[in-house]
Amino acid sequence: MAHRIVSLAGLEEVVRTRAGRQGVAVDVVDSVRNAPRMLSVLMALEVDYEWVVYENNIHRLRAVATLCRVLEALDIFVFPRLRLEPTNARGISNLRYRANRIRKMAVKAGGSLRAPAITLGNHLRNFTTQLRSEARTAEWVEARLPRLRQHVQNVAALPADFTAPPDPDM
Numbered sequence: 809m810a811h812r813i814v815s816l817a818g819l820e821e822v823v824r825t826r827a828g829r830q831g832v833a834v835d836v837v838d839s840v841r842n843a844p845r846m847l848s849v850l851m852a853l854e855v856d857y858e859w860v861v862y863e864n865n866i867h868r869l870r871a872v873a874t875l876c877r878v879l880e881a882l883d884i885f886v887f888p889r890l891r892l893e894p895t896n897a898r899g900i901s902n903l904r905y906r907a908n909r910i911r912k913m914a915v916k917a918g919g920s921l922r923a924p925a926i927t928l929g930n931h932l933r934n935f936t937t938q939l940r941s942e943a944r945t946a947e948w949v950e951a952r953l954p955r956l957r958q959h960v961q962n963v964a965a966l967p968a969d970f971t972a973p974p975d976p977d978m
Contacts, residue, residue, distance in 0.1 A: 813846070815836065815842075823853065833862040836970060840875055840966055843876050880964075909929075917968055920967065928959050931956065935956060
């Protein structure tokens with residue numbers, strides 16, 4: 809019987825309390841921020857301890873983990889670089905690339921995460937269009953970044969529920 813994983817804490821509990829080879833299936837990621845760690849733990853258990861990780865939602869977990877890394881990159885270096893150089897073409901292109909990546913991972917993850925993540929990707933794409941439309945000042949960018957940053961944080965805190973079937977256009 810497979811253990812149904814619905815949180816990082818639940819996965820850690822199974823790791824601490826179950827001996828021998830186990831089967832696990834991911835049903836829910838409790839927050840986007842936890843997806844990379846959940847994926848890392850599951851892959852290590854599969855390789856090192858011959859656990860069976862059911863493939864039903866693992867590709868969706870991979871998409872959420874990738875989404876998390878994109879959101880972290882925005883927060884760690886994309887937004888700070890834009891604040892310093894709001895007209896830098898490479899910085900604007902980097903932001904647009906990340907926006908498109910968010911949209912792609914949202915479609916792959918599907919479920920409850922799809923709509924809010926696509927909305928974030930759209931907001932970021934619109935922001936890049938505004939940046940390209942005319943030279944924007946650092947003050948203009950500075951005034952808008954807190955709202956974008958908050959939107960990124962909100963999506964990073966969302967759960968991803970895989971109990972519903974994936975979207976048909978995935």
